Amino acid sequence: MIRHTFGDRVFQAMNSGFLALLSIVVLYPLLYIISASISDPTYVNSGQMWLWPKGLTFEGYERVFRNPDIWRGYFNSAFYTVAGVLINLAVTLPCAYALARTGLPGRKPIALFIIFTMFFSGGLIPNYLLVKDLGMVNTYWALLLPAAASAINIIVSRTFFQSNISREMEEAAAIDGCSDFRMFFVIVLPLSKALIAVMALFYGVGHWNQYFGALIYLSDRDMFPLQLFLREILVQQEIASQMLMNGGDVEVLMAEQTRIAELIKYAVMIVAALPLIVVYPFVQRHFVQGVMIGSVKG
Structure with a gap:
């Protein structure tokens, strides 16, 4: 004791x-x-x-679940999240592992080029012109390909591979005839479950909460994510409140619309956050294990 x-x-x-x-x-x-x-x-x-x-x-939830736009946005956000995370992992992990290999020619200049993009970017107008010239405006790819990788996540993943995947193990596998691709998929990825879970969580939250990219690149309501419909509800509620303060012949109608918008606003917040709340407990163990990913270990 x-x-x-x-x-x-x-x-x-x-x-x-x-x-x-x-x-x-x-x-x-x-x-x-x-x-x-x-x-x-x-x-x-x-x-x-x-x-x-x-x-x-429960009128707010009843109206939310009866609204076809909400269900369409829910499906689109789920699609963007799943497809986006798969693309992110497919780009980030191989790139980070290649930068972690000491035998890669020019890996330091490449890493510096990636780090440079963390401090300087082309800006909104050049990005939009690039997406437009590639023919991705008003397509699903406009929200998936421009965000295919994050510089900070590549650097963090590279540090994880350098700290946790020993060079001796790679050399032993190479002596046994293991190719680089087989080493990455058969040896490295199974040892990197914590990294994969953390990266999937980081990227997934970003995709699920995004709305600005959809606001800029999309005009077809059939492709709007849930957060864009939520923004519409918030904007409509504010406009209705301003009209109510200005008075008018439709004051009673405006008051009712404001009441309904308030109900839907909070209900949609819960509906939008619910998937992340449900998924997080399943990745919490890996997330806690990977909290120190990217840190300096001695």
Whole structure:
């Protein structure tokens, strides 16, 4: 039995109190949005609802699930996320592993060129002109190919391969006749599950939450992601509120539209965040294991 001193008990009490406070700070916004999504907007807008639901109603979720645009956006976001993550991993991991091999000619200049793009980019207009010249405007590829790789993720993955894949193991495999491709797919990837899980999570969150690229490159509503429809709801709600403040013959109608928009807004937030909340526990073990990926190990 380890005997704890008075100072140890004080430290544990303070540490537990800090972690409890931090948990409250993190969980309160989520609990507030959940409560607001099933509360009467009158109580939410007046500030009477601040923790638990008031005026319980599921009208917001009913309208969301009846809206074909929401389901279309949900499917499109899922497609962009799955396809985007597969493309990201297919580009990032081989590139990072090649840069981690000391025998690659010119690997340092290539790495410096990749790092250079982290500080300087062409900007929005050159990127749009490039996508347009490639014929990808208003296509699914406009959201997938320009974001095929991230410079910071390539550097982090390269550091992981350098730190965790020993050169002696590669040399032993080469002596046994293992080719570079077989070494990567049969030896390196199975030893890099933590890296793959972390990269998939990072890229997946980015694809699921993206809306600016779709706003710039897409005009066909059939290809809009869920976040773009959510933006429309938020913009429409703000316009309706401004019209209501300006008065008019349709004041009652505007008030009803505002109430409905408030209901749908919080409901869509929950619907949009739910997949990430459901998936995260399954990759948490690998994520915790890969927290120090890319760090300097001695």
